[in-house]
Amino acid sequence: MNIDRNAPVGVFDSGVGGLTVAREIMRNLPSEKIVYFGDTARVPYGSKSKETVIRYSRQIIRFLQEQKVKAIVIACNTASAFALDEVQHDLDIPVLGVIESGAKVAAAETRNNRIGVIGTIGTVGSGIHASYLKKLNPEITVIGKACPLFVPLVEEGWLHDPVTVEVARRYLHELQEENIDTLILGCTHYPLLRSTIQKVMGEDVRLVNPAYETALELGRLLAEKELQSTGTGQEEFPYRFYVSDLADEFKSFANSILPYDVEMTQKIDIEKY
Amino acid sequence: MNIDRNAPVGVFDSGVGGLTVAREIMRNLPSEKIVYFGDTARVPYGSKSKETVIRYSRQIIRFLQEQKVKAIVIACNTASAFALDEVQHDLDIPVLGVIESGAKVAAAETRNNRIGVIGTIGTVGSGIHASYLKKLNPEITVIGKACPLFVPLVEEGWLHDPVTVEVARRYLHELQEENIDTLILGCTHYPLLRSTIQKVMGEDVRLVNPAYETALELGRLLAEKELQSTGTGQEEFPYRFYVSDLADEFKSFANSILPYDVEMTQKIDIEKY
Numbered sequence: 001m002n003i004d005r006n007a008p009v010g011v012f013d014s015g016v017g018g019l020t021v022a023r024e025i026m027r028n029l030p031s032e033k034i035v036y037f038g039d040t041a042r043v044p045y046g047s048k049s050k051e052t053v054i055r056y057s058r059q060i061i062r063f064l065q066e067q068k069v070k071a072i073v074i075a076c077n078t079a080s081a082f083a084l085d086e087v088q089h090d091l092d093i094p095v096l097g098v099i100e101s102g103a104k105v106a107a108a109e110t111r112n113n114r115i116g117v118i119g120t121i122g123t124v125g126s127g128i129h130a131s132y133l134k135k136l137n138p139e140i141t142v143i144g145k146a147c148p149l150f151v152p153l154v155e156e157g158w159l160h161d162p163v164t165v166e167v168a169r170r171y172l173h174e175l176q177e178e179n180i181d182t183l184i185l186g187c188t189h190y191p192l193l194r195s196t197i198q199k200v201m202g203e204d205v206r207l208v209n210p211a212y213e214t215a216l217e218l219g220r221l222l223a224e225k226e227l228q229s230t231g232t233g234q235e236e237f238p239y240r241f242y243v244s245d246l247a248d249e250f251k252s253f254a255n256s257i258l259p260y261d262v263e264m265t266q267k268i269d270i271e272k273y
Numbered sequence: 274m275n276i277d278r279n280a281p282v283g284v285f286d287s288g289v290g291g292l293t294v295a296r297e298i299m300r301n302l303p304s305e306k307i308v309y310f311g312d313t314a315r316v317p318y319g320s321k322s323k324e325t326v327i328r329y330s331r332q333i334i335r336f337l338q339e340q341k342v343k344a345i346v347i348a349c350n351t352a353s354a355f356a357l358d359e360v361q362h363d364l365d366i367p368v369l370g371v372i373e374s375g376a377k378v379a380a381a382e383t384r385n386n387r388i389g390v391i392g393t394i395g396t397v398g399s400g401i402h403a404s405y406l407k408k409l410n411p412e413i414t415v416i417g418k419a420c421p422l423f424v425p426l427v428e429e430g431w432l433h434d435p436v437t438v439e440v441a442r443r444y445l446h447e448l449q450e451e452n453i454d455t456l457i458l459g460c461t462h463y464p465l466l467r468s469t470i471q472k473v474m475g476e477d478v479r480l481v482n483p484a485y486e487t488a489l490e491l492g493r494l495l496a497e498k499e500l501q502s503t504g505t506g507q508e509e510f511p512y513r514f515y516v517s518d519l520a521d522e523f524k525s526f527a528n529s530i531l532p533y534d535v536e537m538t539q540k541i542d543i544e545k546y
Contacts, residue, residue: 040320041321041325042315043320047313047316047518047519047522048314048518048519049518049519052314052518148425148428148429149422149425149426149429151425152421152422152424152425153422155421156421156422163436163439163440163443166436166439167436170436245320245321245322245325246320246321246322249320271544
């Protein structure tokens, strides 16, 4: 296995949400280059079947391999749930997903072994967090709750709005009654609602942000395999962004959450891969 | 042109929303058979480019032609906006869209020539209602407002919920200030929010439901071309439903808005068309 340690890391998501993961990689591993792919033509994955999500993930991975990435981060909960195990067999570069990284930290942090998971209908319905968590510690009880309005509320920009607080109260009420002490933000948009969710849940509940934990896990994995970049992070265009549709909408969301201008967004025909 | 008048009508949408149009056809043209296609694998269309939506619409129309439909209803605002003109040239059977039908009635009903249009970001941004309305009457002023939270609120089932009323107040406030007397429900999910929208807008504003108007327009068009069914409407399986992904979720939504059980939902591979 001969991998170029100065190659970029590939990060993909069904759309814009995975940018919260890319952002954590930029913050925590500043010398790493990133190729991001957002499958904006086929978003959302949450309502699609396992078979379809695996097919889409394989297409995107073929595209990222063409970009000669040294590792792949599946920054999408649905794709992590459905495709991670499948694609790990196909590849000789490291692949990691947001679900594993979040689950590990939650299992280590809980004191009463009662962990909540919020996400899309697809992610929560898949029970994937529960199956990882129970492998780590069979004593853990997992309480899942789908919060389908959170993504459109984030995309509307109503991050601290009273409507969002009220919706969060409705969704999170049953998790409070279940006396959880740890809550996994199981959807890539949710870190943007972190402060609203913390306010509703109270300060005693530990929120786990898998975007952040995945960036740290990537750092450990690259170190272990001696694949950390030796670059300065000051190269021209360290971050490249690709989408399958409508680059303009992507750019405006990206510019609202990333600390600099996303200039180089390119549309590619993912169906060809 | 040799069209079988007892053939079914083809109805398609990006997902489940177009079932509100199918429902109005069932209610108002009870002897017509329907083949419905919901593109649940590729929903939503609202965030996709014109080029992509035309390509998807052509694939679906090829599938519906294989089902030997006698007419096609584009029960999706985005597809009507982007694809109706394009596909009308390709076909020798009648094709109609929800946007034209709604616009005609709104133009006829307004007294102060101030018409509001609500819909997804894609539909409202396209300005397509305004361009139809201005062709019908250049004196008309159109005020558009995107309401991206309405679809997930409907899908959550919060049709008369205080949260939905508050979201509607926010969205509709500027339409009230603009003194419109007619409001087009420019998204197929919105008829399910009719009573909430009417409550917020007040009884003096006329709501136009394009699902209903399209069913009436279809009836007129079939009569004009002598294509009305001579059947009784009592045939076995007068309504057939096809989707591109996850037939189960589709069925549960369909069963919640249609007056009978949707048993015969079949998944097909639309990419092949």
